[in-house]
Amino acid sequence: RDIRESPAQLGDLAFILLDTAGWETTGGEALEARMRRFTERAVDSADVVLFLIDARAGILPLDESFASWLRRRASKVIVIANKCEGRAGQQGLAEAHGLGLGDPVPFSAEHGEGLSDLHDVLARHITPVPEDEEEAAEAEEGGGEDAEEAAKRPLLLAIVGRPNVGKSPLLNRLVGEER
Numbered sequence: 001r002d003i004r005e006s007p008a009q010l011g012d013l014a015f016i017l018l019d020t021a022g023w024e025t026t027g028g029e030a031l032e033a034r035m036r037r038f039t040e041r042a043v044d045s046a047d048v049v050l051f052l053i054d055a056r057a058g059i060l061p062l063d064e065s066f067a068s069w070l071r072r073r074a075s076k077v078i079v080i081a082n083k084c085e086g087r088a089g090q091q092g093l094a095e096a097h098g099l100g101l102g103d104p105v106p107f108s109a110e111h112g113e114g115l116s117d118l119h120d121v122l123a124r125h126i127t128p129v130p131e132d133e134e135e136a137a138e139a140e141e142g143g144g145e146d147a148e149e150a151a152k153r154p155l156l157l158a159i160v161g162r163p164n165v166g167k168s169p170l171l172n173r174l175v176g177e178e179r
Contacts, residue, residue: 003018003019003021003039003042004017004168005017005018006171008157008171008175008176009129009174010115010118010119010122010174012128013119013122013128013129014126014129015122015155016156016157017158017174018045018156018157018158018159019167019168020042020160020167021035021039021163022160022161022162022164039158039160042160043070043073043074043158043160044073045156045158046074046156046157047125047155047156048076048077048078048125048155048156048157049070049076049077049160050080050158050159050160051067051070051077051078051079051080051099051101052082052161052165052167053079053080053096054083054092054161054164055081055082055084055088055089055090055091055093055096055106056088056092057092057165059092059095059099062162063161064099066161067079067100070101070160071100071101076125077101077102078101078118079096079099079101079102079104080114080118080170081093081104081105081106081107082165082166083108083110083166084106084107084108084113085108085111109172109173110166110169122157126155159171
C-alpha cells in the first residue's frame with residue numbers, strides 16, 4: 001500500500017508519477033489511515049494531482065469528501081473520469097463537473113481512450129521534451145534560472161482517488177508496462 005513512483009511519458013511530455021493506494025476517511029492506526037497519510041504526502045509533494053473517479057459508479061460520498069479536501073490542499077488538480085469507454089460512464093462524467101475542480105477528462109485506462117485529451121490538459125503544466133538538439137538549445141536560451149531549474153526536474157504527478165477506481169491501470173498505461 002506504499003506509494004509507487006515511476007518515470008512516464010505521454011507523447012512529448014515527460015513526468016514522474018506517484019501512484020497512491022487510495023484515500024480513506026479513517027483515522028488512527030488502521031491500514032486505511034496509513035494509506036491516507038501516504039496519499040496526503042503524495043498530494044503535498046506533487047506539482048499536479050490527477051484525481052481519478054470511477055465514472056461508471058458515479059460520484060460517491062467519498063469522492064465528494066476527497067474533492068473538498070483537495071480544493072483546500074492542492075492548487076492544480078485534474079479530474080479524470082475513468083471507465084468512460086463507450087457510453088458506460090456518461091452519467092458519472094456529468095456528475096464530476098459538480099466536484100468544483102474543473103472539467104473532468106473522460107478516460108479509459110484499460111482501453112487507452114482519452115490519452116490525447118489528457119495530453120492536452122497536462123501540456124498546460126509541463127514543458128514538452130525537445131525533439132532534437134536544436135530545439136533543446138533554443139529552449140535553454142529562452143529561459144533564465146527558473147526555466148533551467150524546471151528543465152532539470154520533471155513534473156511530479158500524484159494519482160489519487162478512492163480504492164479501485166483505476167489508479168494502477170492509469171499508471172501502467174502511462175508508463176507503458178505493468179507495474
